[in-house]
Amino acid sequence: MDYPATSPALAAALRPGHVLRISDIDGLALDDLVDSVATDLPVFLDYRGPADRTARDVVTEVLDALESIVLALFPTWLPGHHAGELLDADEAEDAARRLCRDAAFTSSAVVHFARMAAGAPSAGSRPGNEARAAALTFLLRRSYHRDTVVLAVRASPDLPVRAQQAAAAACRWIADHGRLAVWLTSDALLAVPWVPGFRIGVGSTDRSDLPTPDSAADESVDRAAGPPLLTVSRPAGSPAPHSAAEQALERALTHQHWARDRQWNRSPRDLDPLSPAVVVDLLWTRAKVVVEVDGADHRGPVKYARDRRRDNMLQRAGYLVLRYTNEQVLDDATLVAAELAAVLAERTRPTGARAARPAPPTPTPEESSWITPG
Incomplete structure (x- = not known):
């Protein structure tokens, strides 16, 4: 996908305080924007939660989820x-006060979040929603070193x-x-x-070899x-702050000497320059090992097809691609780490010292849709 990161249309759509319907952004295009690590793009928040509830409930739900993300960062x-x-x-509080002073951002909520993230018990009342919204988006911009934040909203047409x-x-x-832009x-x-329509001129992803999306089927998998x-x-360089599975795997790898060269959310540098850019969940460059940690949405036909295409491209470049489900990682991150240690040891062993092994059989379509190390 072509990201016109500096286009006048995009700049106009990023003005804080505006709610716009972006007519050339659908769910697949939004997935691509959220997956990108381009620093000249805004920070994107992808919200899939509107349901039959009050406006106050929706605000609280978004801020609660954003708070969890900011604390993970x-x-x-x-x-x-x-x-x-x-x-x-105490160290976190001192740093938070210094941050507010240097940035001329007056908010006790920043100190509250710093102490909370450092594991201190909550002292005093929780900040109100107005203070939370301003402080959380301020801290999100700080974490990503980007000036703009977009809350992108998907919703069921049956709402x-x-x-x-x-x-x-x-x-x-x-x-x-929150001093951000909202895109529907x-x-x-x-x-x-009253929501105005807008186009930002996003180039289309090549979807010629992808199946037609079945939104209802994908949503049923997601809800389950x-x-x-x-x-x-x-x-x-870091695991996704919204992914409990990526966070759990990182904790299992943190003190492992063999895992020290891992890179989270990076693009391999040695792919064919004519190939589409890809960002992988976890990468060991020297061993040429890629690990993907997949949520349930990867079982839907569109993402499944895209995953297979990406895997094929990486495998042609010499990478071993291992896929784990969120459930596998959350059930036993230590076991997953042990399997990765064995794979990396085998991949970095001198060629002559490797035992000859037959290639594993290719799974048939009727077999499991998940590729995991045996």
């Missing part, structure tokens, strides 16, 4: 600190009109108080007349598995 939003660094509550109106009112409130996908909240309510742009 701690301490990257504090000055002078990096992912994985351990801070106690009752009153629920669509409530969700749209919540979007307007979040755009105002092309088919979201169509019963709300309980996907994240809110996802965020991939943070280059």
